[in-house]
Amino acid sequence: GGFIPPIKSNGGNVGNVTSRIGGKCEDALDDSTKRCLDMLCGPDGELPEKLRNLEPRLIEHVSNEIMDRDPNVRWDDIAGLDHAKKCVTEMVIWPLLRPDIFKGCRSPGKGLLLFGPPGTGKTMIGKAIAGEAKATFFYISASSLTSKWIGEGEKLVRALFGVACCRQPAVIFVDEIDSLLSQRKSEGEHESSRRLKTQFLIEMEGFDSGSEQILLIGATNRPQELDEAARRRLTKRLYIPLPSSEARAWIIRNLLDKDGLLKLSKEEIETICNLTEGYSGSDMKNLVKDASMGPLREALRQGIEITKLEKEDMRPVTLQDFENALQEVRPSVSLNELGTYDEWNKQFGSLS
Ligand code: ADP
Numbered sequence: 570g571g572f573i574p575p576i577k578s579n580g581g582n583v584g585n586v587t588s589r590i591g592g593k594c595e596d597a598l599d600d601s602t603k604r605c606l607d608m609l610c611g612p613d614g615e616l617p618e619k620l621r622n623l624e625p626r627l628i629e630h631v632s633n634e635i636m637d638r639d640p641n642v643r644w645d646d647i648a649g650l651d652h653a654k655k656c657v658t659e660m661v662i663w664p665l666l667r668p669d670i671f672k673g674c675r676s677p678g679k680g681l682l683l684f685g686p687p688g689t690g691k692t693m694i695g696k697a698i699a700g701e702a703k704a705t706f707f708y709i710s711a712s713s714l715t716s717k718w719i720g721e722g723e724k725l726v727r728a729l730f731g732v733a734c735c736r737q738p739a740v741i742f743v744d745e746i747d748s749l750l751s752q753r754k755s756e757g758e759h760e761s762s763r764r765l766k767t768q769f770l771i772e773m774e775g776f777d778s779g780s781e782q783i784l785l786i787g788a789t790n791r792p793q794e795l796d797e798a799a800r801r802r803l804t805k806r807l808y809i810p811l812p813s814s815e816a817r818a819w820i821i822r823n824l825l826d827k828d829g830l831l832k833l834s835k836e837e838i839e840t841i842c843n844l845t846e847g848y849s850g851s852d853m854k855n856l857v858k859d860a861s862m863g864p865l866r867e868a869l870r871q872g873i874e875i876t877k878l879e880k881e882d883m884r885p886v887t888l889q890d891f892e893n894a895l896q897e898v899r900p901s902v903s904l905n906e907l908g909t910y911d912e913w914n915k916q917f918g919s920l921s
Contacts, residue, residue: 601629602629606620606625609735619730619734620728620735632732635707635708636705636732640695640697640699641700647690648690649813649815656807657694665702665738665784668780678805680784682805683695684790684806684809684910686906688850689811694786694809695786698786704739705736706739708744712748719761722762726768729741730776730783738782738783739782739783739784741785741786742788743785743787744788745788746787746789746795747792747794749766749769750769750795750796750799751794808914811850811907812849812850812853814842814843817853828861833887837887840888841888844892847904849900852899860890860891860894864883865878867883
């Protein structure tokens with residue numbers, strides 16, 4: 570079900586917003602921006618303190634592009650990763666559902682790091698957390714702050730945390746967090762990227778101590794680039810590894826079954842699993858996609874026109890389709906990289 574924010578909406582009334590944005594440029598705002606500010610107003614019809622000095626267009630961007638009203642991922646959609654799911658349930662979901670119990674000694678960390686190879690379900694976990702904890706989900710890629718929002722990243726970060734504050738409980742998911750909190754001093758590191766990093770750490774500090782129900786999740790494929798300050802704030806660090814053989818089987822079955830295409834025997838699925846050692850979850854998805862094209866291509870080769878093609882003209886997906894697809898879809902993670910994750914996990918990961 571969708572999350573309904575406990576915030577008063579003024580309905581169609583997009584009247585005078587002068588007082589809310591400190592008397593600045595209120596006439597220049599278009600209706601969509603006004604509506605967006607209206608949604609964030611408290612019961613008194615005022616914009617919360619935190620948002621008053623922020624540019625309306627940035628608030629609007631956060632509300633429309635970064636905030637995801639319906640993350641739409643459940644635990645059951647995620648293959649494997651039982652350990653991560655258990656940790657996350659205990660340290661994140663329960664505290665968000667029962668803040669009254671999780672205080673004092675039990676008060677949870679407000680920062681979680683998910684690290685591991687790309688395409689293993691880190692983003693899915695973030696979305697599932699928001700869904701299970703009935704929290705608002707915010708997704709931002711840290712590299713977009715430095716590339717797309719040049720010079721404005723700092724302001725956008727303030728708007729992000731400001732809006733999240735008004736939408737509690739909230740989960741802020743920062744993808745590629747290494748590009749924001751990296752220890753590497755790039756050649757003549759830009760003043761602006763240093764300021765961005767500082768701003769981000771300040772915002773994190775701000776809700777870390779308070780009673781805010783905001784969780785920050787950072788995701789990275791390069792944990793070794795995070796500096797000490799970043800590690801200190803991301804107190805729980807979970808390794809999200811490549812899927813096990815069972816998890817790969819689950820992904821194949823789940824995707825084919827959804828489309829009613831699952832006709833493979835248990836043994837055939839096992840064979841595919843043995844041939845896909847080292848494939849990520851996302852590689853598996855691409856493999857299934859490619860394999861499921863096999864029957865279609867064959868029907869077309871036999872001369873049936875695409876416009877006249879009926880579902881019944883296509884045979885089921887076979888092991889041979891997968892064997893062909895394996896030639897096209899190669900694993901995207903190298904063995905070398907895996908060693909790095911293991912080492913970092915031993916040194917800094919939450920192994921419990
Ligand atoms: P990451 O954030 O780790 O780079 P994502 O969570 O974005 O990876 O996963 C990309 C896609 O790969 C997902 O949308 C899903 O289709 C598939 N996938 C990855 N990991 C899993 C998994 N553990 N279970 C099911 N599907 C997965």
